[in-house]
Amino acid sequence: MADTCDMNDAGETNTTPSPVKTLQLPPVALYIHIPWCVQKCPYCDFNSxxxxxxxxxxxxxxSHLLDDLAQDAKLIGSRLIHSIFIGGGTPSLFSPGAIGRLLAGVRERVNLAVNAEIxxxxxxxxxxxxxxxxFAKAGINRISIGVQSFQQEKLERLGRIHNDQQALNAAGYARDAGLNSFNLDLMHGLPEQSIDDALFDLRQGIAQQPPHLSWYQLTxxxxxxxHSKPPTLPEDDILWDIQEQGHDILxxxxxxxxxISGYSLAGQQCQHNLNYWRFGDYLGIGCGAHGKITLKNSGxxxxxxxxxxxxxxxxxxxSYMHQQHEVQDDELPFEFFMNRLRLLEPCPKQDFTEFTxxxxxxxxxxxxxLNSAISKGLLAETETHWxxxxxGRRYLNTLLEMLV
Incomplete structure (x- = not known):
């Protein structure tokens, strides 16, 4: 197997030859990172x-994003891009005109599916x-809105720049914009949050009729x-009650x-996220963006x-590239299951061989x-699936640690 690739002064990579492996080429997505926001939230560890x-x-x-993409496009050749996710930071700080130029440039450099989720x-x-x-006219067909809470006190505690009314307004704008879908991001387990507070936010979110809801716990x-000045968070028993009751409401x-954190109406799952969790490929362009690509010639x-x-x-x-390395065989099982076990759908056993x-x-x-996880009731198995x-969903970290 290849050693980790090192960057030289010219921004090139030094690699050693690797044995050719036979793999199924998975679908490809594109992640684009826009790193700026109005102000950094106290819980945020993203590159912003x-x-x-x-x-x-x-x-x-x-212009830099498109140059970056032109270089990365060589890694996938004519393979089809099935989804684009523009994340941050706060990408909505960019004007619709800038987003339109970006998407037009993407189409010139890669083979984008006609029905791609963007x-x-x-x-x-x-x-x-x-x-x-x-944004809709520029080619965006799905918006993900970082609401987090509909309660002013909680929004202020989280350092958010919007208020509760703006959160409601944004959901209405998304409903009226002619998009294929939109998502609301909501958090629970907030500082000093009660069960009633958490469920109020969830009910408010549902009332906005989003096709997709991301509902995740603050960590x-x-x-x-x-991390430097930890707030007082709800105790574990309260967190579990919030999750159980919230799940029933949803x-x-x-x-x-x-x-694990994704809920949707029928047929409205986020295709970009599904590709991540199914161990699909993705190009990552922009500041600090990560990518994962299966190389056609070597596998x-x-x-x-x-x-x-x-x-x-x-x-x-x-170079735009900070580092790149070929994933070693002994890393692949954990990488595969770390992604695949986030999904509630059964995992075909053949996917493990085809994609690793x-x-x-x-x-x-x-x-x-795997047998140990099955015996502990964290994982179920049939002849063809895990x-x-x-x-296992409740103790996902424990399950993943068992597979290292």
């Missing part, structure tokens, strides 16, 4: 940088009706303000849970990471670990 909207280098950054993340404090309509991540409203899986800081990323004297190139019968330790159990 506070900057005023009227000083954003829209034109320059879009999602843009938006902050309720940075949009109005005309802006959403402009304290390193290198965040909340189910009664017609939403189906299809992954190796390549992980890429772009330069993180905007100043460095837009430096014409250096490994033969399960030649992985005695992995088989032992599926995470309700107990």
């Amino acid at each position: 940088h506070g900057q005023k909207q009227d000083t954003l280098p829209e034109t320059e950054y879009v 999602t843009l993340e938006a902050n309720p404090g940075t949009v109005e009706s005309e802006r959403f309509n402009g 304290i991540e390193p290198n965040t303000q909340f 189910t009664a409203a017609g939403y189906e849970q299809y992954e 190796q899986i390549l992980r890429t990471v772009k330069v993180k800081h905007p100043k460095g990323y837009m430096d014409l004297t250096r 190139g490994l033969v399960m019968a030649e992985q005695p330790q992995l088989l032992k670990n 599926q995470v159990t309700p107990l």
Whole structure:
């Protein structure tokens, strides 16, 4: 197997030859990172940088994104891009015109499916009706709105720049913009949040009739303000009650849970996220963006990471690529299951071999670990599939640790 690839001074990679593996080429998606936001939230560990909207280098950054894509496109050749996700930061800070130029440039450089899902993340404090309509005309067909809470006190505690009314307004703009779908991001387990508070937010979210709801628990991540000054979060028993009661409310409203934090109406699952969790491929362009590509000629899986800081990323004297490496065989089982077990759908056993190139019968330790997870009730097995159990969903981290 190849050693980790190292970048030299010219921004090129030094690699050693790897044996050719026979793999099924999975679907390909495209992630585009726009790193700026109005201000950094105290819980956020994403690559984002506070900057005023009227000083954003829209034109320059879009040009760099397209140059970055032109270089990465060589990794996939004529393979079809099935979805695009523009994340951040706060991509809705960019004008509809800039997003339109970006998407036009993407179509010139890669083979984009006619019915591709194209999602843009938006902050309720940075949009109005005309802006959403402009994004739709630019080619966006799905908006993901970072609401987090509909309660003013909680929004202030989370450092959000929008208020409760703006959150409601944004959902209305999305409904009226003629999009294929839209998502609301909601958080629970907020500082000093009661069960009633959490369920109020959830009911408010459902009342906005989003085809998709991302409902996830706040966690304290390193290198965040909340990590240096931890807030008081609900105890574990309260968190579990919130999840159980919230799940029942969502189910009664017609939403189906299809992954750990994702609920949708029938046929409205996020196709971009499904591709991630099914161990699909994706190009990642923009500041700090990650990518995963199965190389057609060698069958190796390549992980890429772009330069993180905007100043460095837009430096014409250096490469956009910060690092890249071929995933080693002993890493592949954990990488595969770490993604695949987020989904509630059964996992076809054949996918493991087709997308990793490994033969399960030649992985005695992995088989032992899988059997142990099955015996503990964390994983279920049939002749053709594995599926995470309700107990496994509750203790997903424990399940994944067992498969290392």
